[in-house]
Amino acid sequence: MATWTRQELEELHPDGTVNVQIDDLVRPMTHEEWDTWIDQQVGTEKPEETGIPS
């Protein structure tokens, strides 16, 4: 099964576009948080496309 590359994830979720939420507070991820978040997803399996046709 295909896995995520860093380049794919960076294109999907560029730095500055991802937020974190604690209760009602929504704030952008810092660059360090974003970098760690991207790293955590590199190498994980891409989901299968099967599902309800939309």
Next chain:
Amino acid sequence: MTSVVRFEEWQEPTGTTAATTDASGNVTFSNDVTVSGGATVSGDLTVTGNMTSANQGLVFIKSQTIGSGVSSVTVNDAFSSTYENYRVIITKAAYSGSNTTVMFRPSNATTGYYGLMDVDLYTGATSTDYYNNGSFIGIGITTTVAGASVSSTDIFQASLPLRTLIVGQHYGNGYMGRHIGNHNVNQSHTSFTIAPNSGTITGGTIWVYGYNNG
């Protein structure tokens, strides 16, 4: 409309007048009211504050609206010593990708989880079991379509210094299944975090209810 309210026994709070009756016979209680006996209401009963009773089941605790493009949502003050067991429901959410696991973490703890999430495609063509002994418990499947997924999770012993046990059902993008798991740490929690395994969430609501201890 004429309403008749008959209390076998009710306790009037101290302070200002608690009950007034208008020309139609409608009764308004302006303060908190405690009914220790029975109560019969033959008309409509409107309660603008919270209403609890000794044999009430689920008690609403809070809801949290999910923001835009968030990687995770932490809900504080969800669990307390008031209740031991809880239900958490996620509705109306849209995710940046489909068919990704929705992760659940009490106190945002990242170790000590053991669980199973199974999913079946609506056609019956796909059946998958996701076993996990890692950093979260899966409680749902994502979809990019807002309002097309749901997760309902019962969380046991969340406020006790014991293992937190989780049982629930979910639906998303044509997949449906169960999720069952254990946070294998003797720890009491007041908060939890929801996050997709990859990507972000936009919109939706997280609902938190407590099971009345009785």
